[in-house]
Amino acid sequence: xxxxxxxxxxxxxxxxxxxYISQGIIPKAEKNRWRIPGSEDSPEPRRGEFVVxxxxxxxxxxxxxxxxxxxxxxxxxIKLTDLGPHSIQQIALFVVLCECYLNCPPYFPLWLSIxxxxxxxxxxxxPMVASGGITFQALSGGAFxxxxxxxxxxxxxxxxxxxxxxQTPATEQAxxxxxxxxxxxxxxxxxxxxxxxxxxxxxxxxxxKSLKSAGLKAIDLxxxxxxxxxxxxxxxxxxxxxxxxxxxxxRSSKTEWSSDDxxxxxxxxxxxxxxxxxxxxxxxxxxxxAPKV
Numbered sequence: 001x002x003x004x005x006x007x008x009x010x011x012x013x014x015x016x017x018x019x020y021i022s023q024g025i026i027p028k029a030e031k032n033r034w035r036i037p038g039s040e041d042s043p044e045p046r047r048g049e050f051v052v053x054x055x056x057x058x059x060x061x062x063x064x065x066x067x068x069x070x071x072x073x074x075x076x077x078i079k080l081t082d083l084g085p086h087s088i089q090q091i092a093l094f095v096v097l098c099e100c101y102l103n104c105p106p107y108f109p110l111w112l113s114i115x116x117x118x119x120x121x122x123x124x125x126x127p128m129v130a131s132g133g134i135t136f137q138a139l140s141g142g143a144f145x146x147x148x149x150x151x152x153x154x155x156x157x158x159x160x161x162x163x164x165x166x167q168t169p170a171t172e173q174a175x176x177x178x179x180x181x182x183x184x185x186x187x188x189x190x191x192x193x194x195x196x197x198x199x200x201x202x203x204x205x206x207x208x209k210s211l212k213s214a215g216l217k218a219i220d221l222x223x224x225x226x227x228x229x230x231x232x233x234x235x236x237x238x239x240x241x242x243x244x245x246x247x248x249x250x251r252s253s254k255t256e257w258s259s260d261d262x263x264x265x266x267x268x269x270x271x272x273x274x275x276x277x278x279x280x281x282x283x284x285x286x287x288x289x290a291p292k293v
Contacts, residue, residue, distance in 0.1 A: 005120065005129025005158065007042035007180075012162045016054060024252035025062045025231060033063065035163040043081075043178055045163050051178040053131075054160035055085045058269055060092025062231030062252060064166045068095065068106045069233045070173045075108070076117065076134070078183045079176045084132035085157055086149050088233070089269060090115065091136075093147055093221050095232040099240035100224040100283035101211055102204060103290035109197045110204050114143050117188030128182055131158050143205050148218045148272035211281065219272040220280040226265055227277060229253045241284035 014036055020026040027033040035049070043051045052061070061069075072091065073080060083091075094114075098106040115136045119128050128134075138144045168174040193201060224240055225232050229251045232240075236250040246254055257265070266274055284290045 005122070005131045005133055007130055008159060009039065009041050010037040010161045011156075011159045012036050012054065016160070017162070020057050022253075023229065023255075025057050027063060033165055035165075037162060042180060043161065043163070045178045046165075049163040049165045049178065050079070050175055051081050051161050052164045053081065053085070053157055054162070055157040056080075056083075056088045058265070059085055059089040060095075060225060060232040061088055062234035063164065064168070064235045065175055066095075066233050066235050067172055068108075070168070070175050071108070072111075073176050074173050076188065077186045078134055079178060081131050081161070081178065082128075082134045082183050082185070084135060085269075087134065087136050089149060090138075090147060092225065092232040093145075093218070096221045096225045096240065097145070097208070099232075100221070101216065101281075102207060103239070103241045103284050105239065107200075107204065109193055110201050112190040112193065113198075113201045113205065114138055116190075117185065119185060119188070128185070130180075130182065133183075134185060134188070143208060145212065145216065145218050145221070147221075148270045150269070150271060214281055216281045217272070218270065219274060220283065222266060222270060222272055223274070223277060223280065224283050227257065227262065229255075229257075241290060242286055243283075244286040 014029070017026050017034065017036075021028055034052075035046075037043070045051060069091065094111055095106045098104050098110070115138055118135050118137060120133050120135060121127060122129055166175070192198075224230070228240075228243065228248075230236070230240060230243070230248075231252055234252070238250065240250070243250065246256070263274055266272065282288055
């Protein structure tokens with residue numbers, strides 16, 4: 001019997017990507033940026049290609065990928081496919097919290113102080129599962145929000161994978177290429193930070209605590225991201241805190257959600273309940289700028 005994380009033939013079709021193309025999350029086919037697998041039973045990428053799960057596109061991933069995500073994967077020495085849908089979603093929401101409510105780029109030492117990684121193995125002492133083998137969990141202490149993640153992602157999410165390629169500036173870290181060789185994760189549990197970084201992290205955690213006391217909830221983060229059609233894990237020209245409306249180039253689409261469609265999109269990835277775009281704690285934007293410090 002195959003292990004839970006074993007690779008199998010992809011069930012992807014080009015038609016499944018059409019909604020993501022129309023929303024601007026995936027480039028059009030003529031740009032030769034993505035490719036549907038053939039009959040291979042496990043990924044056989046061409047030079048420069050990496051492997052993507054379809055479910056990641058609902059959870060904040062878009063292309064070209066953000067430098068933060070690429071550095072994240074290189075720090076832990078893992079591939080994109082070592083993550084599962086919930087981990088992608090956690091990373092995306094962390095980015096939203098930093099940009100929309102802390103008014104800063106995603107600060108990795110803060111992430112390290114909140115989340116620790118865990119390896120899922122085929123058996124107690126066995127190797128890491130081949131796909132989705134790394135999960136991240138928020139530490140106790142209330143430093144982060146309840147992200148209202150569904151208890152389980154769609155059961156067969158591992159069956160929907162395809163190939164992607166992107167051009168990375170020569171001065172930046174590229175997304176790790178795919179290989180069937182199992183990753184060797186490192187630094188999944190960082191327990192101490194340098195003193196100067198820890199001071200900054202303490203200030204940021206205190207700010208998060210005050211935001212929660214002021215009423216910040218998970219749905220506010222989803223509204224900043226999904227409601228505005230801004231992919232947190234995509235390279236963008238400015239922070240979400242500088243968002244200036246429908247014509248903002250960081251939007252993947254200028255089409256506004258209908259209430260029904262937005263509710264469906266939310267229910268696909270979260271149990272958080274949408275009550276209205278005028279509700280909740282307002283994020284920083286160009287019209288609601290962060291105070292000068």
